[in-house]
Amino acid sequence: MDTRAALLTQRVVREFTDDALPTDVLTTILDAGRHAGSSKNLQRWAFIAITDRGVLRRLAAVGDYAGHLAGAAAAVALVTPTPGPGDPLSIMWDLGRCAQNMTLAAWAAGIGSVPATVYGQPLCRDILGYPDDHWCEYLLSFGYPADAADLTRPPRAGGRRTLEDLVHYERW
């Protein structure tokens, strides 16, 4: 898929078919995240790729809006050093750049995705086993859209603020 088309058509997908992701496609998604730029090239991230249905179902309980994980073909837990009150903002900025690479790689392969915010850190840590000095603020669900029209449907009118509303030129 052309890059510009991917950027302009990508939408959130929360419901997926039962089809598994081919292993090479999952690797492509992870590799796209690996290639993302990061502040001082620190790459403060690790990825836990989950395809086991039982684990995905358990993960659906880590947040109020994480139910989509139960039906995902795969999830990727994005693990960082635990962000403290004095930490730079760049950990999450970098992680967002990394996640966007992953979701765009998926989209270009006909795969939808949606992030989940982890509210229950102890539960998430218990399920996934990452160390105490690490943190998982976000998981990504991936899968083929239950409604294939998601891949081609035009964006919802009014779903995004307009350029006129967002953009200033030279000065606010």
Added chain:
Amino acid sequence: MDTRAALLTQRVVREFTDDALPTDVLTTILDAGRHAGSSKNLQRWAFIAITDRGVLRRLAAVGDYAGHLAGAAAAVALVTPTPGPGDPLSIMWDLGRCAQNMTLAAWAAGIGSVPATVYGQPLCRDILGYPDDHWCEYLLSFGYPADAADLTRPPRAGGRRTLEDLVHYERW
């Protein structure tokens, strides 16, 4: 450019030719940022697009590693509500996703980019005029690479951690 190619070849570019970005290309970059997903679709961002050489030169002083702004064809200041100590991590996570869309749209058009972290918030606010309850943590420099080979050169060996180092399966 194919999406996967864009994701795997994108590299940071800090030195640019004197060529201006066509207006429609700058708009395409901003529009790609506009389309990014955000937590609860809050879109907590505004963009200041700067092409005035005098302003770009002044902006080069907002951070220790912001010198590239002086030579950029354009910069985009990413403005958010001021992040406070109790704020969710999602403001910067969303902003990273938005920025990645912009830099990929640029890359697909043969345009390089690099982020700058703002250390001097008062100076940046003075130059750009955003309100006191807003914040600019990052600016993006854009331009045609001074060395056109940047667009096709293979990634530097060892520049990224390996998948084996980064990825866990099912559990840490």
